[in-house]
Amino acid sequence: MDEYGWLAERFEEHRPHLRGVAFRMLGSIHEADDAVQQAWLRLSGSDTSGVENLRGWLTTVTGRICLDILRYRASRREEPLDWHLPDPIVSQVGGADPEQEALLVESVGIALYVVLETLAPAERLAFVLHDVFAVPYEEIGTMLARSSNAAKQLASRARRRVQGVGVPDADLGRQHAVVDAFFAAARGGDFDALIALLDSKVTLRTDAGPLRQASSAVIRGAAEVAGRALMFARPDARVHQALVNGAAGVVITVDHRPVSVMGFTVTGGRIVAIDGLSDPERLSALDLSAFVAG
Structure with a gap:
């Protein structure tokens, strides 16, 4: 050689x-x-x-x-x-690609990357x-x-x-259980159940892209985030468990088309941050094929 x-x-x-x-x-x-x-x-x-x-x-x-x-x-x-939502690293639960794992170094969730951007x-x-x-x-x-x-x-x-960013709980199964309960409460219109799952200072960030800036927002506080979750719960949406930057997350599809990727930071059994990407252009650049088949 x-x-x-x-x-x-x-x-x-x-x-x-x-x-x-x-x-x-x-x-x-x-x-x-x-x-x-x-x-x-x-x-x-x-x-x-x-x-x-x-x-x-x-x-x-x-x-x-x-x-x-x-x-x-x-x-x-x-x-x-x-603020800017960085590229999420999305993989199926239990099926992280070795190259994706190398990108993350450790499972810290996406909220840390948002702070790094600042x-x-x-x-x-x-x-x-x-x-x-x-x-x-x-x-x-x-x-x-x-x-x-x-x-x-x-x-x-x-x-x-x-240091102000919550560290995701070590038990990934517990993280997913909390996220599943969050969507169940949102679909059921159960405001009190949502409040019980959210940290009082929870932050919700949504990035809809430059063409839909009116839909991008930062919302803080359990009551405000719970209200938003109830308002935008869609009966026609399918919620797929995923790993987003190594922590619990979901890919949401409608008619087999991805409409959002959401990363959750679950600390102490409560959700302290939700970061959602719904920018169609950026979503199209992600390999989400495993979540839209079937």
């Missing part, structure tokens, strides 16, 4: 890890894949004879590429909303690389042209923002 082939083989070994880094940084599957491809181009054009830790080298390179993408994205941000690029880089992928502050500081102490402060600031 020639040197190029050897290098390509080593890169493929690290690709799942790099996609996980890029997705956690960018919240976009397409952009994550682009970032990983750029990392390969940089590797194939570099002299790596002196690199002892190729995984670490590639992690740093991918982080820098993602930082540039985040800065460019921030400079051109034209989002009419003050961080400044440097904060997101420092937090993700240090707290998730154990990159030393010294290396992060070099990437940001700042001191290691400054990198540590950026990560700390991001960590305070992230």
